[in-house]
Structure formats: C-alpha cells, structure tokens
Amino acid sequence: MSTPRIACIALISRNNSPLHLHPFPSSPSPATLKYHFLTHATLDVFAARLPLKFNGDSDFGLLYSIDEELAAYGWLTNTGVKIVVIIDLGGGGGGGSAAGLGVKDGELKGVFRALQTAYIRLVCNPFYEEGGGGAGGVVRSRRFVEEVRRIGEGWAPGGGGGAGAGAVGERGVVG
Amino acid sequence: MSATKAARVGEDVWKTRIDKVNAELVTLTYGSIVAQLCRDFEGDYLEVNKQLEKMGYNIGLRLIEDFLAKTNMGKCANFRETAETIAKVGFKVFLNITPTVTNWTTDNKQFSLIFEENPLADFVELPDDGRAQNELWYSNMLCGVLRGALEMVQMQVDAHFVGDILRGNEVTEMRVTLVRIIDDELPPGED
Amino acid sequence: MQRGDSLNSPFVPFSPNPSIQQGTPTSTPPLKHTLSSSTSSNLRYSSSRKSIYDRHLNRSQRSELSKASFAFLFGEMVQYAQKRVNGIADLEKKLNLHGYSIGQRLLELLLWREGRSAKRETRILGILQFITTTVYRSIFNKPADGLEKSRDNEDEYMLIDNDPMVNSYISVPKEMSQLNCAAFVAGIIEAVLDGCLFPGRVTAHSVPTEQLPAKTVFLIKFDEAVIERESVLG
Numbered sequence: 001m002s003t004p005r006i007a008c009i010a011l012i013s014r015n016n017s018p019l020h021l022h023p024f025p026s027s028p029s030p031a032t033l034k035y036h037f038l039t040h041a042t043l044d045v046f047a048a049r050l051p052l053k054f055n056g057d058s059d060f061g062l063l064y065s066i067d068e069e070l071a072a073y074g075w076l077t078n079t080g081v082k083i084v085v086i087i088d089l090g091g092g093g094g095g096g097s098a099a100g101l102g103v104k105d106g107e108l109k110g111v112f113r114a115l116q117t118a119y120i121r122l123v124c125n126p127f128y129e130e131g132g133g134g135a136g137g138v139v140r141s142r143r144f145v146e147e148v149r150r151i152g153e154g155w156a157p158g159g160g161g162g163a164g165a166g167a168v169g170e171r172g173v174v175g
Numbered sequence: 176m177s178a179t180k181a182a183r184v185g186e187d188v189w190k191t192r193i194d195k196v197n198a199e200l201v202t203l204t205y206g207s208i209v210a211q212l213c214r215d216f217e218g219d220y221l222e223v224n225k226q227l228e229k230m231g232y233n234i235g236l237r238l239i240e241d242f243l244a245k246t247n248m249g250k251c252a253n254f255r256e257t258a259e260t261i262a263k264v265g266f267k268v269f270l271n272i273t274p275t276v277t278n279w280t281t282d283n284k285q286f287s288l289i290f291e292e293n294p295l296a297d298f299v300e301l302p303d304d305g306r307a308q309n310e311l312w313y314s315n316m317l318c319g320v321l322r323g324a325l326e327m328v329q330m331q332v333d334a335h336f337v338g339d340i341l342r343g344n345e346v347t348e349m350r351v352t353l354v355r356i357i358d359d360e361l362p363p364g365e366d
Numbered sequence: 367m368q369r370g371d372s373l374n375s376p377f378v379p380f381s382p383n384p385s386i387q388q389g390t391p392t393s394t395p396p397l398k399h400t401l402s403s404s405t406s407s408n409l410r411y412s413s414s415r416k417s418i419y420d421r422h423l424n425r426s427q428r429s430e431l432s433k434a435s436f437a438f439l440f441g442e443m444v445q446y447a448q449k450r451v452n453g454i455a456d457l458e459k460k461l462n463l464h465g466y467s468i469g470q471r472l473l474e475l476l477l478w479r480e481g482r483s484a485k486r487e488t489r490i491l492g493i494l495q496f497i498t499t500t501v502y503r504s505i506f507n508k509p510a511d512g513l514e515k516s517r518d519n520e521d522e523y524m525l526i527d528n529d530p531m532v533n534s535y536i537s538v539p540k541e542m543s544q545l546n547c548a549a550f551v552a553g554i555i556e557a558v559l560d561g562c563l564f565p566g567r568v569t570a571h572s573v574p575t576e577q578l579p580a581k582t583v584f585l586i587k588f589d590e591a592v593i594e595r596e597s598v599l600g
Contacts, residue, residue, distance in 0.1 A: 014563075078477045078486050079561045120478050124298035124471045126206025127213070142409050143300050195430035196531070197505050199475060202431075203468040204439050208446070211464070215450065230442040241434055269435045294431060298471075303409050343410025 004103060006111070006152045007070060007088035008035040011119060011139070014080030016043055020139045022148045035086060042072050042084050050076075058116075059109060065089075071103070075112040083115050103157055111155050118147040176251070178276075181259045184246060185267030192245050193268060198294055205295045209313060213302070220310035231316035235323020242268065242324065250328075254353050255279070257330065258286050261321065261351075270294055274349075287337070290347040301341050308343060312336045321351060329357040437535035444536060444547060454542060458549035458570070465553020472554065473561040476504055490588065490596050493564050494523060501558055506531050521566075521593045525555065525584040530570075533580045546570045548582045555584055565589045 008031075011019040021039060023032045045063040060074035068089060075083040087103055122128055122144045139145070176184075209227065216222045242248070246264055251257040258276045267273050272294065278287040295314050301307040312318075318334040325332045331354040338344035447460040480500075487493040498510035512526035530548040538545050548570035556568040566588035573581050 079474060080563060116478065120474045121298060123474055124203070125300045126203070126210040126298070126467075127300065127302050140303060141300055142303065143411075194433040196433040196436050196507070198429040198431045199472060200468070200505055201436045201439065203471050204436060204443065204464070207464045207467050208439065208443050210467070211446075226446075230446065233445075234438040234442060238434070238438060269432050271429070271431055294429075301409070308410055 002090040004087050004090045004157050006085060006155050007031075008039070008084075008086040009115065009148055009152050010035070010039040010084040010086075011115070012039065012043070012082040012084065014082075018138065019081075020145070020148060022145070022152060024152045026149060038066070038070065038072055038086060039084050042074055043082070046074060046076060046082055059106070059112065061105065073103070073108050073112075075116070077116055077119075081116075081119060083112055083119075085111060085115075107157065108155075111151060114151050115148065118144055118151070121147075176256055176260065178259045178263065181263035182267075182273065184248075185264040185273065188246050188264065189267050189271060198271075199297075202294055202297045205316070206299065213311075218302075218304065218306070220307060224310075224312050224315045227312070227315040228319035228322070231319020231321075232323040233319075234316070235320040235325070236327055238269070238320060239324040239327040254283055254330075255286075257325070258288075258351070262288060265324075284353045286351055288349045288351065290349070293340075293347055296339075296341055296347075299341055308341070312339060313341050314339070314347070318349060321349075326357070331355050331357055433531075440532055440547075440550070441535060443550075454545050457542075457545060461547060461549040462553035462556070462568075465550040465555075466557040467553075469554030469557030470561055472505060473501075473558045476501065487562055487564075489599065490523070490564065490592070493559065493562050494525070494586075496562070497555060497558055498525060501555075505554070519587075521588045521590065523586045523588075525586060527551070527582050527584070528578045529580045530582050533582065546572045546582060548584070551582075552584055555586070559586070559588075564592050566592060 006024055008021065008023045010021040013019050018036070018039070021032075021035060023029065023035050042063045046060060049060060058075050058077060060076060063072045063074045063084070065071035071087045071089055073085045073087065075085075077083070085108055087108075122139065122141055125141070128141070208230075209223070212223045212226050213220070216226070242265060245268065248260065248264070251260055262274050262276045266288075272290065272292045274288040274290045276286055277289055279285065293314060295317070299313060301311060301313065312335075315336065318336065321334045322332055333352045333354055335350055336348065337350045338346050338348040340347050443464060444457075444461065447464075448457055451457045451460055485492075487496055494513055498513050502508065502510045510525050511528045512524075514524045514526070516522035516524065527548070530551055532547045532550050536547045538547070552568040552570040556566070559566055559568070566586055568587075569585050571583045571585060573583050575581055
C-alpha cells in the first residue's frame with residue numbers, strides 16, 4: 001500500500017467543456033479515458049450541490065469516491081470554472097483498512113488555490129482566447145500545462161510534510 | 176544632469192505630480208491593442224511591429240509636452256545625459272520603472288536600455304505558432320515613443336529591441352542610436 | 367430558451383469573446399495561428415526569467431501606473447479603431463469589445479484577490495452594487511455616481527458616472543459628436559456581469575448637464591433569463 005497521490009487534475013469551463021486534463025504520471029495510459037469519465041461525472045455533483053453553496057465558498061470538498069480507490073474533490077471559482085482533483089488513495093482497491101480514508105478536509109485547498117492562480121495567469125494573457133487554443137477549446141499554453149504538472153507532482157498528503165503541499169501553497173497563493 | 180540626480184527627480188515627480196491609475200488596466204489595455212493588431216494583420220508580426228512603432232511615435236510627439244511640463248526639465252547637455260533622463264525620469268514617470276542604461280559605444284551615440292521589469296508584458300505568453308517568438312516585438316510601441324518624443328527635442332534616433340524575455344532571450348534590451356541632431360527649423364515630418 | 371434553462375446554474379454557455387455571443391454582432395475571428403494542431407510546443411523560455419507563476423499575483427495589486435500612460439494608449443486605441451470602422455456605432459462596438467476582453471481579466475484578478483471574502487452574487491441588486499463599488503473603485507479609484515432602476519422596463523438599470531475617466535482624455539471631433547468613448551467602460555461592465563452569470567447588454571449614453579458635461583449613463587439591459595431567475599428568487 002502506498003500513500004495517496006494526485007492521479008488527475010482537470011479544469012472545466014463554465015459551459016462544461018474540458019479546458020485541461022492532466023493524468024499523473026503524465027504519459028497517456030488507459031486510465032486517461034477513465035479520468036475523463038470520472039471528471040465528467042463530477043459535473044452533476046457540482047450542479048446538485050450549488051444551491052447549498054451560496055455563501056460563496058469555492059471548496060466543494062469530496063465529490064465522490066470509487067471503490068475506496070479514487071476520490072474526486074472539487075472547487076468552483078466565482079466565474080464558474082470547475083477544478084477537479086482526483087486522488088489515488090493508494091489502497092489498490094479491495095478496501096484495506098487504511099485505504100478509503102481519503103484526504104483530510106481542506107488538505108487540498110493549497111492545491112486548488114495554486115491551480116486557480118495558474119488559471120488566472122492563463123486567461124490574463126492577452127493572446128488567450130477560450131476555444132481558440134485547439135480542438136475542443138483545450139488549453140495549449142505550455143506554461144500553464146507545466147504549472148499544472150508541477151502542482152500535481154509536488155503534492156503529498158499531510159501538508160507541511162513534504163516539498164509538496166507546502167511549496168504549492170506558498171507560490172503566489174497567499175491572499 | 177547626473178544619473179543620481181535624474182533618479183531623484185524621477186522619484187520625486189512620480190510621487191508628487193503624477194495622477195495614477197490601476198496598473199492592470201494599463202497592462203491589459205496594451206495587451207488588448209497588441210492582440211487586436213495581431214488579428215487585424217492576421218499574424219503578420221512584422222506589420223504588427225510597424226504599427227506598434229507608429230502608434231508609439233504618435234504618442235511620443237504628444238507625450239514630450241506632458242513630460243516637460245511635469246518635470247520642468249531643461250535641455251540635456253549631451254546624449255549621455257539624455258539617456259539617463261529617459262531611463263530614470265521618463266520611464267519612471269510613465270511606467271514606474273527605471274531601465275538600466277548600458278553598453279555605450281565609444282562615440283557616445285549608442286546605448287542600450289535593459290528592462291528588468293516591463294509592466295506592458297505582465298501576464299504575456301506569446302502565441303506558440305513557431306513565428307511570434309522570432310518575429311513579434313511585443314513592446315515595440317516603446318521604441319516609437321522614444322523616437323517621437325526625442326524628435327520633438329531635435330534628436331533623430333533609431334530605437335529597436337534586440338532582446339525580449341518573452342522571446343526566450345536572457346534580457347529585454349532596447350538599442351537606441353542617435354542618428355543626428357535636427358538643427359533645422361522645419362517641423363518634423365509625419366510618419 | 368436555451369440560455370434560460372441553464373441560467374439557474376453557473377454552467378452557462380460562455381465564451382470569452384463577446385463577438386460570438388448573442389447581441390454583439392461584430393465578428394472578431396480567433397487568432398488563426400493559435401489553431402495549430404500540433405501538441406508540441408516550440409516556445410522558448412528565458413532561463414533567467416522566473417516563470418510568471420513564480421511571481422506573486424498580488425504584486426500588481428496596489429501597483430499603479432501613470433494615468434497619462436493609460437490616456438495615451440486609449441487615445442491610440444480609439445484612433446486606430448476609427449480607421450477601420452464604418453460609423454460611430456461600429457466604433458463604439460470595437461471599443462466595447464476591447465473593454466470586454468479587459469473586463470473579463472480584471473474580474474478574474476479582482477475575485478481572486480477578494481478570495482474568501484468574495485461572495486457569489488445571486489441577486490441583481492447585489493451584482494450591481496458590486497460593480498458600482500468594488501469594481502469601479504479598483505479600476506477608477508472612485509465609486510460610480512449613481513444607480514437607478516428603469517421605471518418603464520423591468521429588465522433595465524442605469525449606472526451613472528458623472529465624469530468617466532476615459533472621456534476626460536479624448537476630445538471628440540465635431541463630426542463624431544455622437545461618439546461616447548465610455549463604450550469601452552460599458553464593455554468592461556458587460557464582461558463583469560457576464561462573468562458573474564448576469565448576462566446582458568450594456569451601452570453608454572451621454573447625458574450632459576451644465577455642471578456635468580461628460581455625464582454618462584450606462585444602460586444595462588439584462589437577458590430575459592436573468593429577470594426570470596430573479597423573480598424565482600423572490
């Protein structure tokens with residue numbers, strides 16, 4: 001059994017088209033398609049929970065988990081962009097006792113804030129046009145893609161424990 | 176005027192005599208202009224450079240009045256002094272930055288401005304089309320501003336970028352050359 | 367109605383380019399050269415340059431630039447646009463589009479900074495107050511001068527600016543006396559409304575008075591669906 005890690009990061013535009021999906025490890029694998037489906041499935045959860053979220057809180061927390069193996073967490077910006085982080089809980093399925101516990105509340109806040117920051121940097125580029133990037137409006141900015149990769153690979157559970165979450169949290173995120 | 180004095184004047188004018196506005200409004204407005212030009216000229220970046228320079232020139236012709244009025248600057252004794260004034264007063268007053276003056280030629284007619292910071296280029300990532308990074312000088316309007324402004328004080332200069340961090344160069348550098356002192360009384364020609 | 371159905375959620379059809387939205391007729395094609403089908407990137411990066419992600423987004427929060435610089439840029443924007451349009455309406459449309467693309471970005475930056483204190487506005491009055499105070503202050507260093515609801519039309523509101531910053535720099539030639547450069551500001555307001563899921567049209571109208579020769583009214587006309595949603599919320 002291994003520790004939880006980020007398995008996938010996805011950004012979805014406010015009209016529900018995928019802006020970016022990054023599986024970890026980065027190489028394309030059969031899992032990528034699965035992540036597309038899982039990400040898509042989060043949209044209903046966002047929609048269903050929205051009425052309860054009028055306090056303006058962006059953090060949607062755990063959206064759902066599957067077989068105590070994968071857990072999807074969500075974040076909604078005030079302009080309607082959805083960020084989904086899928087965590088591989090490291091239990092390898094089968095419901096071992098430590099698996100399925102997921103990640104503590106708020107532990108992904110730093111990750112979400114860093115991703116949101118990256119997104120804002122992306123859209124502030126005067127050359128950025130949603131839908132102008134390529135097939136399906138997918139983001140092509142290398143700078144942005146790199147940053148998502150860095151955030152995804154850098155995260156480790158337990159916050160202060162690793163270069164991971166700490167480093168992510170510090171970078172241009174503190175409000 | 177010495178470099179240190181120029182720096183002091185620049186700071187002082189910036190602090191006391193300049194109406195200010197949200198920096199991002201300026202940055203994004205410039206970006207919107209450049210993006211519009213890139214669309215209008217369908218990615219012909221050489222033409223975009225030209226247009227930006229021309230717009231800058233128009234600005235320079237008018238900006239110099241504003242500059243002289245705000246700074247009470249007298250005439251510069253030589254081109255070296257002019258360079259310091261541009262960097263430490265001009266750029267300070269209009270963009271709140273002070274590029275470094277360096278790389279003088281021995282005849283004192285050519286220098287470089289090195290931009291550590293460039294508010295016009297905040298947030299910018301050039302289009303990844305294999306051409307923009309070789310052809311577009313994103314901040315080229317600044318060259319035109321210098322040319323226009325200096326023409327109004329009887330200096331014909333050539334100004335062009337030789338490096339831009341946006342292109343992957345190590346520094347953003349503008350090369351400025353004094354072509355001649357305009358001693359006739361003829362009004363400057365329209366571009 | 368397609369837009370209406372989806373308006374109750376934040377998942378509204380959206381495009382950052384108003385030219386491909388309803389109600390904004392000018393067409394501005396997306397950059398052709400960004401449509402490259404290749405996934406590989408050729409961009410070079412300066413080794414000395416920190417990635418922009420390394421720089422603090424808040425860096426420019428309180429940073430300011432000279433108003434004159436904005437005025438010069440804005441003046442060139444107007445002049446350039448003027449050469450490529452037929453008539454004043456077309457020119458105002460261009461200025462609106464510039465304002466829109468800038469407004470979208472300013473909104474993202476503003477909401478990001480507000481962070482936790484940012485409230486997701488759901489009511490028309492709330493969003494209008496957000497614009498007249500927070501947005502206006504952050505961009506123009508002053509709140510707007512007034513906000514009124516139209517007596518005749520339920521979907522119309524008026525935001526009043528006694529002296530729009532953009533107009534103070536531009537001396538409009540006589541033959542264009544109908545032009546109001548605040549169309550640019552209208553574009554910003556429209557982008558903020560759209561971004562906050564209150565789509566509508568915003569237009570700038572000069573209503574000079576003796577004391578306030580530059581007085582401008584921004585007429586905000588919300589999409590039908592926004593009004594429907596508002597009535598559902600009671």
